[in-house]
Amino acid sequence: MLRDVRFLNMGWCLIDRSQLVTGHPVGDVVRIPIWAYLLRGDDALLLVDSGMPAGCIGNERYFGEMEPGDLIMPQMQAEDMVDRVLARQGVRLEDIDEVIFTHAHFDHAGGSGLFHGTRILAHPDELEALRAEPELPEWIDLGLRYETVQDGLEPIPGVKLIHTPGHTPGHMSLLLRPKGVRPILLTVDAVYTRHNWEADILGAMTDADLGQASVARLRAIAAAEDAAVFFGHDPDQAKEPFWQAFTR
Numbered sequence: 001m002l003r004d005v006r007f008l009n010m011g012w013c014l015i016d017r018s019q020l021v022t023g024h025p026v027g028d029v030v031r032i033p034i035w036a037y038l039l040r041g042d043d044a045l046l047l048v049d050s051g052m053p054a055g056c057i058g059n060e061r062y063f064g065e066m067e068p069g070d071l072i073m074p075q076m077q078a079e080d081m082v083d084r085v086l087a088r089q090g091v092r093l094e095d096i097d098e099v100i101f102t103h104a105h106f107d108h109a110g111g112s113g114l115f116h117g118t119r120i121l122a123h124p125d126e127l128e129a130l131r132a133e134p135e136l137p138e139w140i141d142l143g144l145r146y147e148t149v150q151d152g153l154e155p156i157p158g159v160k161l162i163h164t165p166g167h168t169p170g171h172m173s174l175l176l177r178p179k180g181v182r183p184i185l186l187t188v189d190a191v192y193t194r195h196n197w198e199a200d201i202l203g204a205m206t207d208a209d210l211g212q213a214s215v216a217r218l219r220a221i222a223a224a225e226d227a228a229v230f231f232g233h234d235p236d237q238a239k240e241p242f243w244q245a246f247t248r
């Protein structure tokens, strides 16, 4: 049973809105939150994603010089590193039984290198894409204890992994059924914001057709489960009353 769900703010990022909303004019910069999620089962503690890498701390220029349309500037403090964030929840790195690796991007997998001996659940398509890269980003260590998982796997009762390719090949979203609360659908980066969902406009996708199919699947799941949908990087959603119980 899934007994508790915590949304962990792992810092922020400035990004050009054209990357969130395909076709939006360049030059409109928006500040988006970075999330990880702590899931407490009966006898297991799961962490979904691990925030940004230490190299982003105090370093808005982590990605160097950028064209305006490509602008991504991390806004990360030392206290946003995954070990510090977990410590504020009373959790040590070694208390985490499994890390769910939704995808390999810097704002989701950036702290994964701290989880040396921990099982890291990843979709095989994500690992395969990484192995094909000529040069891995510094936050990716393929020597970690990865275990590949398929669509539909429930690592613990009440937590279901949903393969939602498009943003990246092995991207995963999650359906949560916490005890005593409405089901929650975490889209992660399959859908960045409520605007993307409501206006049916995709954000950054490596494969737009796959991305559309994944969103269609998430819509069907949200309807069938009557799930509350939490988007990967919505600037304002966490302020909504329903979500405040999870973000405190």
Ligand SMILES: [Zn+2]
Binding pocket: 105, 107, 108, 189, 232, 233
């Ligand atoms: Zn992201």
